[in-house]
Amino acid sequence: MSPRPLAKINKIDPAELKMLKKRIDIAMVVIILSATLLLTRLWYLQIYRGDEYAKLSEINRIRIQEIAAPRGNILDRTGQPIITNRPRFNVVWNREDAPNPDAIIKDLAKILGEDISVLLDRIRAATENPRYMPTRLKEDIDWETLVAIENKHLSLPGVRIEVMPSRDYLYGDFASHLVGYLGEISRAELSEKHYVTYQSGDQVGKQGVEKIFERYLKGEKGRNYLEVDVHGFEQRQMQLQDPYPGNDLHLTLDIELQRTAEEAMAGKAGAVVVMEVNTGNLLVMSSSPPLHLQEFIGGISQTAWDKMLNDPLHPLLDKTIQGQYPPGSVFKIATALAAISEGIVTPDATYFCGGSLNFGNRRYGCWKKGGHGTVDFQRALIESCDVYFYSVGMRLGVDKIAKYANSLGLGKKTGIDLEHEKGGIIPSAAWKQQRYKEKWQDGETLSVAIGQGYVLTTPLQ
Incomplete structure (x- = not known):
C-alpha cells in the first residue's frame, strides 16, 4: 500500500482570487485617505496655525483662585449682631509667576514697611506648599499701602492683593472669651480628619464658639477661573463660582446685660455669670480682663501675646469656666439641702449664734461679729449665719455634704459647649x-459647710 500524503493542496478558485484582490484595493484606498486627512490636519495645526497655537500655549494658562466664604454672623438672643464681617486686604505672592522673589523683595519691603528678612522668612516658610498656592506676606493692609502696590503692579510680578472676609467686632472685646477668635490653621490641625477640606492659610476658629461651631460658621469657598499671561496678569475671567456664606449663630446672651456686667468689671479680675432660672439660658458670660480680639486678626504678635501671658490679672484665663474659687456662702444652699434631706434639722429647729463657735482648740467666727442670736433654718439662710451652718455641718459630716453638693452639679464639669x-x-x-x-x-468639715476650705467651684457652677 502506498503512503498517504502529509497535506492536501486545494487550488484557489480564480473568482475568489479576484474578489480578494478587490477587497485589498479598497482597504488600501481607505488607509491612504485616512492618512491624507490626518496629515492634512497636522499640517493645518502645526504649519498653517502653528505659530498661533504655540504662542497661546506659551503665554497663556488657567489659574484657579479660591474665594474665602464669609463666616456666619454671631448674634445675641434677640438677633442683634455681635460679630459680622468686613473686607480685609492681604498682600500675597504667587511663586508660579515670580519664582525668584529677590527681584521684587526690596521694593515690596519698602512699601509694606517690613524688613526684607521678615518677608523672606515668610516665603521660605511656605516652600512646602504647592506652587500654585499664594504666600501671604502681609495681612490687613491699609488703603495707602493698597494704592501703592496697585500703582507699582507692573514692577511687582507675582504680587497681588487678596480680598478676604474678616471679623468685625461691633462691640470691641464684648464676650471675648465666649466668642473666641480666629487664626491661621496650623500644620497640626491640617493633619486632623475634621480639617480635611482645609488648606494652608485658611482661617479657623481657635477658641470659644468660633472653634466649637467652626463647621457651621465657615461656609463653602468659591472659585475664580482666570486666564493669565506668563507675567501673571489676568487676561479674562473664564468662570466664577461664588462662595456660600456660613450659617449665623444665635447665642443666648443678652447684649445689654452683658455690657452692663463688663462695664462693672472693667479693670478688675473676675467673672460674672447670669442664668435664666426657668430655661437655663446663659444671659451673661463675662470674664475679666477680656481678650483684645482685634490683636488676633491676621495673627497676634509675639509682643502682644507675651503681654497677655504675663498680665497679673490673667486675661487669657476664661474665669467663668476655668477659674476655681471657694464659693463661700452660696454653698450654704448645698449644706442646707443635705441637712433637710437627711433629717438633721427641721425648718423650726434653732441654733444660737453668739458670733463664733468653739470646736476643738479653735474658734470659728461668724461674719457678724456680734452674732445673730437665736436663728431658725429660714433666718439662717436669709442672713447667712455661719455659726448655724457650722453646727449643721458638724452633725452632717463631710461625706454627706459632698453627696448633696455633687447632686447639684458641683465638683464636676457642667458640659457647656466650651473647651x-x-x-x-x-x-x-x-x-x-x-x-x-x-x-x-472634723474641724475641716466646718469650713466646708460654709463653702470654704478645700471647696472650689467655677463661677458657672
Whole structure:
C-alpha cells in the first residue's frame, strides 16, 4: 500500500482570487485617505496655525483662585449682631509667576514697611506648599499701602492683593472669651480628619464658639477661573463660582446685660455669670480682663501675646469656666439641702449664734461679729449665719455634704459647649486620703459647710 500524503493542496478558485484582490484595493484606498486627512490636519495645526497655537500655549494658562466664604454672623438672643464681617486686604505672592522673589523683595519691603528678612522668612516658610498656592506676606493692609502696590503692579510680578472676609467686632472685646477668635490653621490641625477640606492659610476658629461651631460658621469657598499671561496678569475671567456664606449663630446672651456686667468689671479680675432660672439660658458670660480680639486678626504678635501671658490679672484665663474659687456662702444652699434631706434639722429647729463657735482648740467666727442670736433654718439662710451652718455641718459630716453638693452639679464639669472647662473640687474623706494621704479632720468639715476650705467651684457652677 502506498503512503498517504502529509497535506492536501486545494487550488484557489480564480473568482475568489479576484474578489480578494478587490477587497485589498479598497482597504488600501481607505488607509491612504485616512492618512491624507490626518496629515492634512497636522499640517493645518502645526504649519498653517502653528505659530498661533504655540504662542497661546506659551503665554497663556488657567489659574484657579479660591474665594474665602464669609463666616456666619454671631448674634445675641434677640438677633442683634455681635460679630459680622468686613473686607480685609492681604498682600500675597504667587511663586508660579515670580519664582525668584529677590527681584521684587526690596521694593515690596519698602512699601509694606517690613524688613526684607521678615518677608523672606515668610516665603521660605511656605516652600512646602504647592506652587500654585499664594504666600501671604502681609495681612490687613491699609488703603495707602493698597494704592501703592496697585500703582507699582507692573514692577511687582507675582504680587497681588487678596480680598478676604474678616471679623468685625461691633462691640470691641464684648464676650471675648465666649466668642473666641480666629487664626491661621496650623500644620497640626491640617493633619486632623475634621480639617480635611482645609488648606494652608485658611482661617479657623481657635477658641470659644468660633472653634466649637467652626463647621457651621465657615461656609463653602468659591472659585475664580482666570486666564493669565506668563507675567501673571489676568487676561479674562473664564468662570466664577461664588462662595456660600456660613450659617449665623444665635447665642443666648443678652447684649445689654452683658455690657452692663463688663462695664462693672472693667479693670478688675473676675467673672460674672447670669442664668435664666426657668430655661437655663446663659444671659451673661463675662470674664475679666477680656481678650483684645482685634490683636488676633491676621495673627497676634509675639509682643502682644507675651503681654497677655504675663498680665497679673490673667486675661487669657476664661474665669467663668476655668477659674476655681471657694464659693463661700452660696454653698450654704448645698449644706442646707443635705441637712433637710437627711433629717438633721427641721425648718423650726434653732441654733444660737453668739458670733463664733468653739470646736476643738479653735474658734470659728461668724461674719457678724456680734452674732445673730437665736436663728431658725429660714433666718439662717436669709442672713447667712455661719455659726448655724457650722453646727449643721458638724452633725452632717463631710461625706454627706459632698453627696448633696455633687447632686447639684458641683465638683464636676457642667458640659457647656466650651473647651477646657474645669470641674472644681468637692472634698470628702476619701478625696483627702487619695490626694494628700491624710485623714480627714472634723474641724475641716466646718469650713466646708460654709463653702470654704478645700471647696472650689467655677463661677458657672
